[in-house]
Amino acid sequence: MINGQSREIVAMRNVGPDDRLLQVLFIGTRAPYNWYHWIANVLPALYVANTGAVPTDIPLVLPDEIRGFPQMMESLDIFLNGREIVWLGQDRLIDVGCVYWADSPVYDAPFSQQRSSRLPLILHWDAMVGYRDTILDHYATALSPLDGPQKVFLGRSSDAARPYNSGQVEAWAQEEGFTLCFTDHLSLLEQVALFRNATHIIGPTGAAWSGLIFAQSHLRALRLHGGAAEYENYFSNLATVSGATIFDLQGESLHPGIPDDAFKVTRHDFSRATRKLLSN
Numbered sequence: 433m434i435n436g437q438s439r440e441i442v443a444m445r446n447v448g449p450d451d452r453l454l455q456v457l458f459i460g461t462r463a464p465y466n467w468y469h470w471i472a473n474v475l476p477a478l479y480v481a482n483t484g485a486v487p488t489d490i491p492l493v494l495p496d497e498i499r500g501f502p503q504m505m506e507s508l509d510i511f512l513n514g515r516e517i518v519w520l521g522q523d524r525l526i527d528v529g530c531v532y533w534a535d536s537p538v539y540d541a542p543f544s545q546q547r548s549s550r551l552p553l554i555l556h557w558d559a560m561v562g563y564r565d566t567i568l569d570h571y572a573t574a575l576s577p578l579d580g581p582q583k584v585f586l587g588r589s590s591d592a593a594r595p596y597n598s599g600q601v602e603a604w605a606q607e608e609g610f611t612l613c614f615t616d617h618l619s620l621l622e623q624v625a626l627f628r629n630a631t632h633i634i635g636p637t638g639a640a641w642s643g644l645i646f647a648q649s650h651l652r653a654l655r656l657h658g659g660a661a662e663y664e665n666y667f668s669n670l671a672t673v674s675g676a677t678i679f680d681l682q683g684e685s686l687h688p689g690i691p692d693d694a695f696k697v698t699r700h701d702f703s704r705a706t707r708k709l710l711s712n
Contacts, residue, residue: 433523449527456518457481457492457532461659462541465497467616467639470504472670473536478511479563481534491516491666507620510570537563538669550663560673564645571621578625581611584634588614594658595694596636596683601656604702608710615640627651632709641667641678649675654709658685658695681705 435443459477463469478492492512496519498504503710508517537559541668544550568575585605588598602612610632615623627633627643630651635641644653644667655667655678671678683697 444525447523447525448550449500449525451524452527453491453518453529455490455532456526456528457486457490457515457534459492459494459534459536461536462543464495465501465504467501467503468642468666470501470507471642471645472499472538472666473541475507475511475585476538476560476563477534477536478508479566480559481532481539482511483515483559483562484534486514486532486534488513491518491704493518493520493526495506495519496521503618503620503623504613506565506665512565548660550661552663552665553669555669555672558672560626560645560670564673567624571624574621575625575628577593578629580626580629581613582629582631583608584626584630584633584635585610585612586615586633586638586640587612588636588638588640592638594637594659596656597696598636600699601697601702604699605706608706610634615643634706634709642670644678645670645673647671647674647676651676652709653678654681654705655679656683656695656697658683658693679705679709 433444433447436444443553459474459481461473461477464474472525492515498508499519509654518526537556538553539555540553585602587602606612613626615626618626623643624646627647630647633651633653635654635656637655638658641653641655644651647653651674653671653676657680660680661683668678681697681701683695683701686694686696
């Protein structure tokens with residue numbers, strides 16, 4: 433519905449506010465319904481707002497799509513503290529008198545459209561540790577009796593973005609004793625347990641790696657991708673919170689010059705990288 437924009441002036445067509453609120457809390461970011469951005473940006477901003485003592489009687493504005501993701505709703509309950517949610521649909525505008533805007537402790541937005549101007553991500557370490565510890569404390573009792581595989585391969589559906597020779601790589605990983613896991617089928621608690629129990633994780637780049645923030649410091653991980661610029665340190669950035677170590681294995685891009693496109697990993701490179709990952 434945005435017809436044009438000049439600096440802070442935004443022109444909307446055929447739409448007007450259908451509600452007015454005196455004040456709201458805003459923790460928005462780009463693609464909040466993406467699991468990485470939810471874990472790295474949206475929820476941490478709510479933690480910041482709570483830490484900054486934004487009164488809980490001020491409602492929180494969230495996009496309506498969030499209600500379709502059980503894991504997001506599960507994680508939201510940890511930080512709401514009874515705060516009301518105002519669900520904002522794509523075709524709805526609200527007029528607000530005063531907005532409390534909590535910044536995310538992970539800086540990756542706004543993202544420059546010029547790739548040459550993009551910089552590696554940074555985060556506020558103390559805030560992210562506090563955020564991570566809040567989640568771990570919430571699940572402390574439930575995590576104790578849980579057990580899981582120590583060698584994990586993060587599976588991804590074959591029709592996902594950035595396809596790769598997943599069938600071959602998954603088979604090679606299972607030959608090396610890795611257990612194939614699909615995090616999008618797991619609750620947040622199960623994802624936390626998976627990363628905390630693991631000693632070694634391998635998988636293609638993607639939002640599944642967001643769980644690195646919950647890992648223990650002895651974790652050694654290997655991310656597969658088809659090419660990445662220096663600013664694409666999304667997951668190594670999160671790994672600094674837990675102290676985990678993540679390495680990259682760059683495969684062969686099937687369409688050179690097209691970022692984030694299909695790639696292929698060879699058996700030789702995968703076996704060599706896996707041996708190094710498992711060695712001391």
